Amino acid sequence: MNDVIALAIVFFAIYQSIKLISDHLLRRKLIKAEQYDKVGILEHPKPDSDEANRYPSLKWGLVAFMSGIGFVIIEILKAKTDLIDQYYRNAVLPIGIILISASLGFLIYFFIVNGKKK
Numbered sequence: 284m285n286d287v288i289a290l291a292i293v294f295f296a297i298y299q300s301i302k303l304i305s306d307h308l309l310r311r312k313l314i315k316a317e318q319y320d321k322v323g324i325l326e327h328p329k330p331d332s333d334e335a336n337r338y339p340s341l342k343w344g345l346v347a348f349m350s351g352i353g354f355v356i357i358e359i360l361k362a363k364t365d366l367i368d369q370y371y372r373n374a375v376l377p378i379g380i381i382l383i384s385a386s387l388g389f390l391i392y393f394f395i396v397n398g399k400k401k
Contacts, residue, residue: 338396346388353384 313321357377 338392341395342389342392345392346385349384349388349391350381353381356380356384 313319357380360376360380
């Protein structure tokens with residue numbers, strides 16, 4: 284598992300390096316061609332409104348809280364099911380519980396922010 288993560292990090296770093304260098308070379312070519320108005324094409328678009336990120340602390344707080352609840356559920360399930368402890372360690376169930384609880388945190392955040400808009 285650690286090899287996969289290390290490989291993903293290496294490929295991500297290579298991708299970011301290539302993107303950075305190619306953006307720089309393209310900007311340089313546009314500036315040499317005196318097309319200054321097109322140099323702004325490479326800038327990252329900024330959102331018109333800050334509505335999507337109005338409550339970043341609330342969002343990450345909810346995700347951390349719900350992930351914590353997921354860990355508690357996993358520990359409760361481990362305590363209740365001593366007979367299948369060997370199967371449980373290698374199962375995908377704990378990962379699923381964490382992902383579902385983190386997703387619920389994002390959904391709760393979404394509904395809170397959309398409720399505040401109205």
